[in-house]
């Protein structure tokens with residue numbers, strides 16, 4: 001026995017999903033947790049007949065334990081270093097490691113990289129650490145140590161941005177702050193040769209929606225000479241790729257003035273003389289009712305409309321409504337890029353909702369591409385919940 005962690009015992013038969021390496025244990029599956037166990041503590045998991053299952057950490061809430069390993073092994077710097085090294089190797093294998101063209105990628109994607117509850121993004125040497133659980137917050141210092149060791153000179157700065165993603169009940173009273181290197185908020189980064197100004201402190205999420213990189217690149221192929229409308233544009237990612245393709249005009253829409261300012265800034269950085277871009281501070285639901293142009297290409301990339309199961313139905317209605325509106329008003333032969341980043345909406349549910357929107361809009365629709373998250377947002381095959389981003393590219397006849 002290598003570890004002396006407190007033990008949590010599974011109720012009879014509750015080991016089944018764990019034997020298939022699913023990394024979550026729900027609170028209903030375990031006997032009362034020993035008194036000494038605090039939120040974030042490492043725990044050993046065993047079956048009712050005392051068979052070892054794995055080591056994880058405890059969390060108050062419906063997911064009571066997240067498994068870190070199914071082996072009885074020491075949880076030390078070497079353990080975390082191996083995990084992080086594997087994440088680094090994946091990005092290199094997938095040709096996503098920082099290069100001249102692209103120096104932004106996700107370095108750690110939660111369960112997909114064996115770090116359940118942790119997100120780490122890389123912006124040209126500035127690393128944003130974002131813990132969504134107490135267990136992952138607790139490894140911050142260790143993570144920083146191994147990160148410095150593995151990245152060496154490539155690491156310029158680390159910003160801890162966990163204050164708003166940790167469960168508020170944990171009362172950790174943390175503050176977002178730079179924990180290493182340059183205390184620089186704004187980073188000019190590159191994605192497929194386009195430049196984006198990322199503010200890691202004030203930006204949404206960790207600063208940028210890295211997960212849409214390949215889908216933005218695909219939009220470029222459809223945009224030459226076209227009238228393109230990028231709704232829910234945030235920092236203007238899709239707009240920049242459309243402009244790169246020499247679109248006839250590009251309209252960017254977001255309800256947040258901050259997002260629109262960011263988009264305008266990024267357009268100016270890349271195309272200082274662009275006269276074919278215009279941005280609109282507007283609610284997309286209204287904008288789609290009364291569009292200023294008949295567009296050839298529309299992008300719908302809303303925030304997660306359904307953040308948890310209880311609101312799934314409303315969320316699905318939201319997706320149906322915007323897709324129906326966009327389809328109704330689309331030019332014949334136009335192309336719609338439509339997305340959902342709600343983890344609780346499955347690929348099939350999303351497709352069904354878009355199908356229903358097409359039927360309501362009374363348009364003929366062809367599916368051209370089925371899109372998803374890129375390789376730096378890997379999905380652990382035993383944790384299908386990690387498959388959150390789905391998209392369809394549709395031709396509206």
Ligand code: SAH
Nearest residue numbers: 209232233234237254255256283284301303
């Ligand atoms: N497509 C973007 C990411 C979109 S994030 C990219 O590639 O970077 C979602 C954006 O939708 C946020 O900027 C948010 O301000 C905006 N938003 C949310 N609800 C909205 C609404 N009803 N109308 C317009 N914008 C909205």
